[in-house]
Amino acid sequence: MKMFNPSHTTIRILERIALTAGLFAFVLCILIMVNYYQLRRSDPLNTPGIKILVERLNSNPEDEQLKQQIRELDLLARKAFFTNRWQIKTGGYLLIFTIFVLVSSLKTIELIKPRLPVLPSDEKETFWNNRLLNRKWLSYSGIGLLVFALVFAFLSYRQLGKTLELSATNPAAAKGENTESVSPTANQTGAVSDSSSVSDTASATATAAWASWDELKQNFPGFRGPGGNGIAFQKNIPVQWDGKSGKNIKWKTAVPLTGYNSPVVWREKVFLSGANNSKREVYCYNALDGKLLWTTAIEKIPGSPAASPKVNSETGQAAPTVATNGNLVFAIFANGDIAALSMDGKISWSKNLGLPKNHYGHSSSLLVYQDLVIVQFDQSGNAAVLGLNSTNGEIAWKTSRDVKVSWSSPILVNTGSRFELILVAEPYMISYNPKTGKELWRIESISGEVGPSAAYADGIAYSVNDYSKLAAIKVGSNPTQLWESDEYLSDIPSPLATSSYLFLPTSYGTFVCYDAKDGTKYWEKELGSPTYASPVLVDGKVYQLDKKGVMHIIRPDKVFASIGEPQLGEGSVCTPAFSDGHIFIRGDRNLYCIGK
C-alpha cells in the first residue's frame, strides 16, 4: 500500500500553483506588451476618422449632425486610450500578484524540500588554473575596453570642442540663429526690460549670418549702445572711481589720433577710430589690459578725395562712432571713406561714399541691423540714408531724404509690431523700414542744424534741437505730437527715454527730467560743466559724463537723486561704453577702463 506523504503532496500542489501562476504571468506579460504597443500607436487627438469628418465639416460648417458625430467619435477615441492605460495598470497589479503567488509557492517548496549539499568534484587541482584564467581574462577585458574606447573615439570623432570654440568666437558664422524678439524699453525704475513679443522674422531665419539682438545686447556694438537708443544691458557697473588716484581705474592707454567718436565694445575688444588731415585709423584694444591689439590705416580707397575736408575743430575728421556686428567692425570718416575690418584688423571691404557736403564735418555714427550697415548721409542738397551689405559693402538700398544737413545718428527701435529706423533732421522725424529703406511715416518736429539723435521708449519718440523744440511723437502710421517744450534744448547730446521719464542733457550743462508721457518737468540739475556726451541708462542708473570728465550717476526718479560723481581726471566729449562690470571712456587723450 502506498504511504501518504504530506510533504510530497504539498509539494505537488505548490508546483502546480507555481506552474499555473507562471503561465498566467507569462500570458499577462504578453497582453500587457500588446496593450503597450497599441497605446504607443494610438493618438486620440489625431484619429484619421475624425480628421475626415472635420474636413467634411469645414465644407459644411452648419451640419449639426456631423458635429455631434465628431464629438461622439472623439469621446470614443479618448475612452479607448484611457481604457488602454487602465488595462496596463490593472494588468501590472495582477502581474505582481501572480508573481507573488509564484515566488511564494517556490519558496515554500524550498522550505519543505531544502537543497541538499552536493559534494563537488575535486576542484583543488584547478585553483591555480582558475587564477591564471582570471588574470588572463582580466587582461583581455582591459585590452578590450581600451580598444573599444579607441575605436569608439575614432568613430565618434567630431572635433566638437574645436567647432564650438570656433562658433563661440565667431557667432555670426554659426549656422543657426536664435529668435530675436524684442526692442529695449526701460521701465519706471530704469530697469531695462524686453516687453515686446514681436519677433524679427528675418533674424529668425535659421541660416542668418548676423549678430542676433541678444548678442548685440550683450555687447556695446555702436554709439549709445545696441540700437543707438542710449540703453545698455550690462550689469555691476562701477559707481566709484577716481582718475587722479587711480582708484578703480583698471587701465588707461593713450589713443594715437584724435577723434570725438565713442568707444565700442565686443566681448574683450574695444574699438575706436581716430583721424587727422592726413591719416585715418581704426584701433582695437584688449578690454582686459588696454593693450593696443591692432591699428589699421584706412587709406588708398578708390574715389577717396585727395585732401581731407575742412571741418569744425569740435567735430574733427573722425566724429562718427564705429559699429560692429561681432564679425566685422565698420568705420566712417569725414571724407566719406567707409571700411569694414575683420575682428583682427584686416580690411574686408572699403569704399568712398562721396565727400559729404557738411560744413562742420560728417558726424553721424554707423548702425548695424542684421546684415546691413546703416549710414545716415545727411548733406546739403543730396541727403540720403543707405543700407550697405555688411559683407561686401554693396548698397542694399538707398533712400533719398528731403531734409537739411544734420549731425545726428540713426536709432533702431522695435515699436511692438516692427523694427523701425528713426532719423531726425530739419524738418522731419522720419521712420524707415530698416530692411528695405522704405519710408514708414514722417512728422515735422524739428528745425535748425540738428545734432542730437532721437530717443525712443514705449511708443513715443523724442526729437530735440537748440533753437527749435523738444517734441514727443506718438509713433505709428499717423504720428502725432503728444507734447513739446522749449525751456531746455540741446544742440549736441541726445536725450534718453524710458517708459516713465525723458532725460535731456544740454550742452551748457543742465540736466532735465520730464514725464515721458505728458512733458511735466520733474527736476533740473546744473551739472557744473558743459556736456557733449549723451546719457546712457545701464544697470538701473543713468550715466551722464560732462566735458570735465565728471560722471554724473543719477537714479531715474521723479526726484533728483545723485548716486555719485566720480571724476576721470581728464576731459571728455564722448559717450561711455559698457561691458559687465566695466566702463570704457574715451578722454581727450586717453582711453580708460573703469572697473575692479
Place this chain on the structure above:
Amino acid sequence: MKQRIASLILFIFGVLTPYSYGIQRFPKPEFETGYVQPQTSMPSARLEFLAYLDVAVLVLALSIVSWMVLKKRSRTGVFWISMFSLAYFGFYREGCVCSIGSIQNVSLAIFDLSYAIPISVLAFFLIPLIYTLFFGRTFCAAVCPFGAMQDLVAFKPQPIGIRLNTILGILPYLYLGLSVLYAATGTDFIICRYDPFVGIFRLNASFGMFVFAGILLASGVFIARPYCRFLCPYGVILNWFSRFSRRHMSITPSNCIQCRLCENSCPYDAIDIPVQSKDPESKQARVKKLILISLIMPLMIVAGAYAGLILHEPLAGIHSKVKLAKQVLNPPKDTKLADTFEMQAFKSSGKPQAQVYQEALLVLNKYKQASMILGGFLGLVFSLLIAGRMLKKYNPDYTPNKGRCFSCGRCMDFCPIKPGS
C-alpha cells in the same frame, strides 16, 4: 482536498486570463456628458521627521541582520528581514532614498559646493559602510531592497564560468566611475535614471526599463543577483570596506572540518576554498610577474587616462548643455526632430548662440579632466585586480570571500557543525 484547491486556483487563473484582456479590449461606448474638471491639487511634502524615521529603520534593520548573521546564524531570519526591507524600502518608500543612488549625491556634494546634500541621504550612504566595516556586507544580505528582490528569485543558481565572471565583474567599476563622473559634473544621476527595480516598486517606468527589470529578474533565477554582482556601483565600495571588516560571518561556527559540503552552497561564487597544493609557478616567476605588473601599472593608468581623454567628447554628449549646443550647431533636417523641448526653450529664452557654445565648451573642458580621471581609475582597477591574483594566498579553511560575500547566510545551513556542538 488540496488537489481540489489547486484545480480551483488553476480554473480561476484560466478563466481570468482571456477575460481580463477581452472585457477591456472593446469597451462599450459611453456618451455621458457633464464631466466636471477636478480641482488642481498639490500633494503635500513628505514630513521631515519621516526621513529620520527611514534612517532609524535602516539602522534597526542593519543591526538585526548583523545579529541574525553573526550571532543567531539564521538564514530564515535573514530572509524575513529581507522581505521587510523589500516591503519598506522597496514598495513603501518606492526605492528612494537608496544607498546605491546616494553615491551620486555624495559625489555632487563633493564637487559642487553649492549643492546641499540632505542628511538622510548622507546617512544612507555612510551607515551601511560603517556596518560593513564591522560586520561585512550585511546591508546586501537583507537591507537593500534590490538585493532582496533578486535573492527572492534565485531559485536555480548556476555557475557562470570564470571567463564570464571575470569580464562581467569589471562592469560595476565602470558603472561606479561613470555614475560619479556624471554626478560630479552635474550631468545626470544615471543610477537613478537607469534603476531597473524602481519601476517595479512604483509600478511606473518606461517600457524599456520594465523590460530591463524583467530580463534581470528572469536571468536572476539562474544567475543569482545579477545586478548586485555585475552592476551595483555601491557594491564596489562595500566590497572594499568589507575586506577590512572586523567581524565577518563565517561558514562554520567552530573549526572547519573540511567536509566540503558548503563548497557549492554559495550561489554567488563567494566561498574561498582552501589552497593546500603548491603553486605550480616558481617563486622567481611570481616575483618577476609582480615586478612586471608594478611597472605596467603606471602604463595602464596612463593608457586609461588617455582613453578617457579621447572619449571626453562622447562622454560629455549626454550633458544637457552639450546636447543643446550640438542641436543648435547642427539642427536635424527633420523639423520634428529639430523641434525638441530644449530647442523651444532655447529659442524662447533669447539666449545667444555664442553663449550656448561657451557654456558647452566649459562643460567639455570639465569633462576633459574628469574623463581622464575616470580612465586612470579604471586602469588602476585593472592593474590592482591582476596584481591581486598574483599574490600568494594562504587559505587553510573554507571561508567566505570577505569582499564578494553578501552575508546571506545560505552556506551556514550547509555546515554540519552547529553552534555549541
